[in-house]
Amino acid sequence: MAASEHPRMSDVAARAGVSLSTVSRALRGASGVAPEVRARVERAAAEMGYVVSRGASSLVTGLTGRIAVIVPFLQPWFFGVAMAGIHSHLRSVGTDMVVYEVGDTRALTDYLRTLPLRRNVDAVIAVSLRPGQDDLDQLDAIGLPIVFCSHRVTGFPSVFIDEAGAAEGATRHLLNLGHTRIAYVQAQDDTGFPWHSRLRLEGYRRAVERIGAEPVVVTGRPGVEGGALAAAELLSRDDIPTAVLTESDDLALGVLRALRRSRLAVPEVMSVVGFDDQESAALFDLTTVAQPVHRLGAEAGRLASGVLDGSVSGDTHVELPTGLVIRGTTAAPRRGPGLTG
Amino acid sequence: MAASEHPRMSDVAARAGVSLSTVSRALRGASGVAPEVRARVERAAAEMGYVVSRGASSLVTGLTGRIAVIVPFLQPWFFGVAMAGIHSHLRSVGTDMVVYEVGDTRALTDYLRTLPLRRNVDAVIAVSLRPGQDDLDQLDAIGLPIVFCSHRVTGFPSVFIDEAGAAEGATRHLLNLGHTRIAYVQAQDDTGFPWHSRLRLEGYRRAVERIGAEPVVVTGRPGVEGGALAAAELLSRDDIPTAVLTESDDLALGVLRALRRSRLAVPEVMSVVGFDDQESAALFDLTTVAQPVHRLGAEAGRLASGVLDGSVSGDTHVELPTGLVIRGTTAAPRRGPGLTG
Numbered sequence: 267m268a269a270s271e272h273p274r275m276s277d278v279a280a281r282a283g284v285s286l287s288t289v290s291r292a293l294r295g296a297s298g299v300a301p302e303v304r305a306r307v308e309r310a311a312a313e314m315g316y317v318v319s320r321g322a323s324s325l326v327t328g329l330t331g332r333i334a335v336i337v338p339f340l341q342p343w344f345f346g347v348a349m350a351g352i353h354s355h356l357r358s359v360g361t362d363m364v365v366y367e368v369g370d371t372r373a374l375t376d377y378l379r380t381l382p383l384r385r386n387v388d389a390v391i392a393v394s395l396r397p398g399q400d401d402l403d404q405l406d407a408i409g410l411p412i413v414f415c416s417h418r419v420t421g422f423p424s425v426f427i428d429e430a431g432a433a434e435g436a437t438r439h440l441l442n443l444g445h446t447r448i449a450y451v452q453a454q455d456d457t458g459f460p461w462h463s464r465l466r467l468e469g470y471r472r473a474v475e476r477i478g479a480e481p482v483v484v485t486g487r488p489g490v491e492g493g494a495l496a497a498a499e500l501l502s503r504d505d506i507p508t509a510v511l512t513e514s515d516d517l518a519l520g521v522l523r524a525l526r527r528s529r530l531a532v533p534e535v536m537s538v539v540g541f542d543d544q545e546s547a548a549l550f551d552l553t554t555v556a557q558p559v560h561r562l563g564a565e566a567g568r569l570a571s572g573v574l575d576g577s578v579s580g581d582t583h584v585e586l587p588t589g590l591v592i593r594g595t596t597a598a599p600r601r602g603p604g605l606t607g
Numbered sequence: 608m609a610a611s612e613h614p615r616m617s618d619v620a621a622r623a624g625v626s627l628s629t630v631s632r633a634l635r636g637a638s639g640v641a642p643e644v645r646a647r648v649e650r651a652a653a654e655m656g657y658v659v660s661r662g663a664s665s666l667v668t669g670l671t672g673r674i675a676v677i678v679p680f681l682q683p684w685f686f687g688v689a690m691a692g693i694h695s696h697l698r699s700v701g702t703d704m705v706v707y708e709v710g711d712t713r714a715l716t717d718y719l720r721t722l723p724l725r726r727n728v729d730a731v732i733a734v735s736l737r738p739g740q741d742d743l744d745q746l747d748a749i750g751l752p753i754v755f756c757s758h759r760v761t762g763f764p765s766v767f768i769d770e771a772g773a774a775e776g777a778t779r780h781l782l783n784l785g786h787t788r789i790a791y792v793q794a795q796d797d798t799g800f801p802w803h804s805r806l807r808l809e810g811y812r813r814a815v816e817r818i819g820a821e822p823v824v825v826t827g828r829p830g831v832e833g834g835a836l837a838a839a840e841l842l843s844r845d846d847i848p849t850a851v852l853t854e855s856d857d858l859a860l861g862v863l864r865a866l867r868r869s870r871l872a873v874p875e876v877m878s879v880v881g882f883d884d885q886e887s888a889a890l891f892d893l894t895t896v897a898q899p900v901h902r903l904g905a906e907a908g909r910l911a912s913g914v915l916d917g918s919v920s921g922d923t924h925v926e927l928p929t930g931l932v933i934r935g936t937t938a939a940p941r942r943g944p945g946l947t948g
Contacts (some may be wrong), residue, residue, distance in 0.1 A: 293721065331727075332705070342689040343684070349682040353708050364673070365706045367694050379649065380634065386672075386703065425751065436710065490890060519890060546887050549860060550833060 273314040282310040291360065293417075332362040333570050334387040336377065338395060338459055340367045343544045344559055348393050350417060351563020359571050370394070371458035374403055381410065389570045391415055393563075395459065411573040415566035418583060423573055424512050425565040425584040432555045432588040433469030433511065436539050439590055440509045443598045445537065446479055449495040449507040453488035465514050466541065482507055486517070489490040493520020501528065508536060515540035515547045515554055520597065522550055533597035543591055551594035560584045609861020614655040623651040633699065673703040674911050675728040677718065679736060679800055679926055683706045684885045685900055689734050689756060700761045700912050710738070712799035722751065730911045732756055736800065751766075752914040755909035759924060761892070764914055766906040766925040773929040774810030776854055777880050780931055782937045786818055786850040786878065792862065793838040794829035794852045807854050807882065823848055834861020842869065847942040849877060856881035856888045856895055863891055863936065874938035884932055892935035899927045 278481030279289045284303060292299045292307035299307075310316075329390045335352055337345045354365050364387055368374040378401045381390070390405070393415045397405075402422070405412050414424035438589050440448050443449065452463045467483065474481050486492040493512060497520065500507060512518040523533050532538055540547055543556035565584050572578030620630045625648060633640045633648035640648075651657075676693055678686045690706065697704050705728055709715040719742040722731070732744070734756045738746075743763070746753050753766035781789050791811045793804045812822050825840050827833040834853060838861065841848060853859040859881030866873050873879055881888055884897035906925050913919030 341684075341687045343682075343687075346682045346684075347685040349706070350708060352936070353681060362705050363707075364703050365690070367691060367698070378921075424645070453896070462936060490886070523890060545831070546890070549864060549887070 271408055272298055273316045276306065278311050278314060278316045281314060282307045292426070292508070309565065321322060329359070329388045329574065330386055332387045333567075334366060334381070334390045335393060336366045336368055336374070336395060338369060338374075338457060344367075344525065344542065345393060347559040347561040348566075351560040351565075352391060352415070353563075354394075355564045355567030361571065363560040366394050367429075369457060371398075371582070373562065378405065381405070388574055389413065390418070391566050391570050393566070398571040409568070410488045413566055413573060416562050419583075421580045423560055423569040423578050423580060423582040425569060427557055427562070427586055427588050429465035430469035430472070432455035432557075432590075433466035434473045434540070435469075436511055436555050437470045439592075440500045440537060440596065441473060441477060441509065442508075443475045443537070444598065445480070445507075445599050446475055446477070447505060447507040447509070447510040447565045448479070449484060449500055449511060449598040451484050451486065451511045451521065452494065453492050453498075453513055453517060455484050455488050463513055470511055488514070489516045489528070490520040490523065493517035493522075494524040495520075497521040501530075509539070509596070510536060511539045511541075512578035515542040515552065518549060518554065518595075519546060522552070527595055532595050534600055537596040537599070539596060547591070552601070553593045553596040554591055556589045556591045558588070561586055612656045616657070618657060619652050619657045621840050622653070622655060623648045654914045670729045671727055672701070673704045673705050673728045674908075675722070676734060677707045677709055677715070677731060677736060678734045679708070679710060679715075679798060681706070685882060685883065686734060688782045688900040689802060689904040689907075690908075691733075692901040693732060693756070693908040694904075695901075696908030696912065702912065712739075715819065715874055719746065721744070729915055730754065732907045733758070733789050734907070752911070754910045757903050759926075762921045764910040764919050764920040764921060764923040765796045766903055766910060766927065767903050768898055768903070768927055768929050770806035771813070773811035773901055773931075774807040774852065775814045775881070775883070776810075777896050778814035780933075781850045781852065781878060781880065781937065782814060784850075784878070784937065785793065786848075786940050787818070788823070788846060788848040788850070789820070790823040790825060790848040790851045791853075792825050792827065792834065792841075792842055792851060792858050794833050795826050795860060804854055811852055827868060829855070830857045831861040831864065833862075834858035835860070835865040835936075838862040838865035847877075850937070851877060852880045852882075854882055854886045856883040856893060859893055859895065859936075860891060862940060863893070867916060875941055878940070880937060888932075889934070891929055894934045894937040895932055897930045899929070902927055907925050 275289050279286050284307060288299060289305065289307050292304045293311060320444055324524055330461065333356060335349060339345060353363050366377055368377050374395060374397055390412045394413060394417065396417050403462065412422060414422055416426055418424050418426040437448060450467060452467055471481050486496040493516060503554045508520060512521060518538050521538050522532060525536060530536065540552050540554035543554045547554045569578050569582060616627055616630050620627050625644060629640060629644065630648050632646045634652060676690060676699060680686060694704050707718055709718050715736060715738055719738055721762060731751065731753045733753060737758050753763060755763055757767055759765050759767040778789060791808060793808055815822050825837045827837040834857060841851065851862060859879050862879050863873060864879060871877065881893050881895035884895045888895045910919050910923060
């Protein structure tokens with residue numbers, strides 16, 4: 267070490283010729299510090315052997331400089347993109363992102379119950395997760411804010427899409443093409459998480475019931491395999507639908523695979539619409555509802571920062587727009603009975 | 608608060624009738640604590656209003672209880688799966704995972720340079736990243752260990768696959784099928800990261816040169832679009848290859864799309880082999896080299912824990928096996944000249 271055994275932040279500020287807060291911002295990697303100033307501060311800190319003590323700074327501000335992001339799974343496309351969005355904001359304000367995977371409702375509750383005891387984050391962003399009211403009350407009681415990403419939760423800052431409206435719009439598109447027998451495929455698993463089934467299903471129902479058609483709902487496992495099984499169920503019905511809306515692109519890709527294996531042409535025999543617009547959707551030329559997942563994440567990051575600086579409250583609800591991306595898996599229904607008629 | 612204004616861990620231990628270390632492990636969420644014991648400790652802690660102070664415990668152990676995971680990008684499949692693997696281990700030992708996305712070599716260096724100043728993690732796991740020697744020396748000098756996931760780095764604990772061997776094996780499979788004109792497609796972008804091109808390319812070269820064939824190497828952008836462009840280049844050659852090995856599944860999917868759009872049958876006109884075995888590979892019936900990505904992550908997590916408890920050193924190198932998954936995009940070449948002959 268150069269200057270002293272234990273240099274303080276003020277020593278670094280003096281050496282670099284900047285204010286205390288500039289040193290703090292520069293060393294935390296926060297934005298709003300000119301590159302040359304940041305370099306000067308870092309050089310001064312390095313020369314003096316100065317070490318930022320998170321512990322010390324948290325004693326002053328009461329903050330840890332970290333936000334927890336909890337996701338049901340790390341692997342699926344959706345969560346990678348959402349985390350990239352969250353990270354893009356948190357990095358810009360110098361906040362660290364601690365990631366927890368809580369694979370079912372029990373793990374979620376376990377995590378939230380130990381969180382107050384650990385006190386190692388300033389706020390929590392829950393992505394596509396909806397804790398129980400007991401857990402929310404407990405977080406509230408100890409003053410640990412929670413922000414919801416991809417869920418609208420009354421009384422909490424949240425960013426979301428109009429799930430029901432988007433599903434209703436996609437269904438209406440199929441109706442407008444001339445389809446009258448339209449099925450809906452949703453997924454259920456053992457995690458206990460509700461996903462978005464309820465709201466998307468509601469939108470689908472609204473649209474088909476408005477024209478007096480009968481809703482046809484098939485519930486399967488999540489993912490591509492689940493979609494393939496759901497397609498088998500649809501293809502074994504007396505009255506095969508001419509179009510299907512699925513709760514996710516993964517389900518839609520499974521439906522497409524089952525149809526292809528049966529040598530049934532898409533969209534001639536059946537139109538297929540997904541929900542997500544993940545990368546594979548374009549590859550498979552899948553018509554789908556596009557969600558702004560990266561923006562959902564970035565907005566959730568901003569809400570979390572805002573809660574901490576007091577600019578965001580439980581009434582802050584941000585709805586982001588979706589769009590129907592029309593590709594090659596949808597068309598007007600063929601006239602004529604049966605699969606190959 | 609029930610028992611006292613500031614209950615200590617020993618108060619919780621006494622109330623729950625367990626040892627201090629059991630309280631510590633239970634509240635950190637570490638494994639090896641029976642569920643009923645954990646519940647008892649949590650109940651005692653909650654009743655007494657006990658709060659684990661990370662700051663206090665780090666003053667004793669010198670550890671923060673956190674490990675940083677740095678990835679070039681959060682979004683792609685590979686990193687989600689690798690993080691899930693890392694998380695599965697870190698959760699089992701009660702260590703938090705702080706995630707940083709460093710999108711190019713400059714961001715990587717910036718991050719590593721401020722890391723010692725922040726002192727907010729006990730170790731770093733670098734996934735598919737290779738910092739420069741200067742940065743490694745600096746981390747070493749301040750005693751912050753780094754573990755490499757999906758890269759073999761001399762002198763550092765690392766877990767990896769035999770990149771060259773796997774590519775050589777895949778190429779040999781194509782040679783054994785009877786192909787003699789085999790191309791290799793690799794990707795390059797502006798991030799400055801070397802990815803795995805060099806070693807995989809080396810393996811491909813070894814295999815084709817052994818039979819005296821001429822290597823045909825096409826370099827494009829990463830991802831599906833890059834693969835489609837590379838395919839266009841291959842299809843415009845005088846001497847069109849009958850098989851192609853790509854550096855990643857994404858590139859292979861782009862090649863498949865370009866061939867399908869040109870109405871060229873796979874594998875009749877061209878065999879295609881990917882590298883990764885991501886989820887879409889099965890969907891597209893793509894022959895590919897399977898990497899054990901989740902295991903790479905879990906093993907990297909174990910190495911990081913091991914470095915901290917002294918059981919792992921810079922000589923600890925773990926190689927995990929790969930496998931060639933033969934699906935529908937590879938077959939013996941058709942006899943006859945030209946694309947449609």
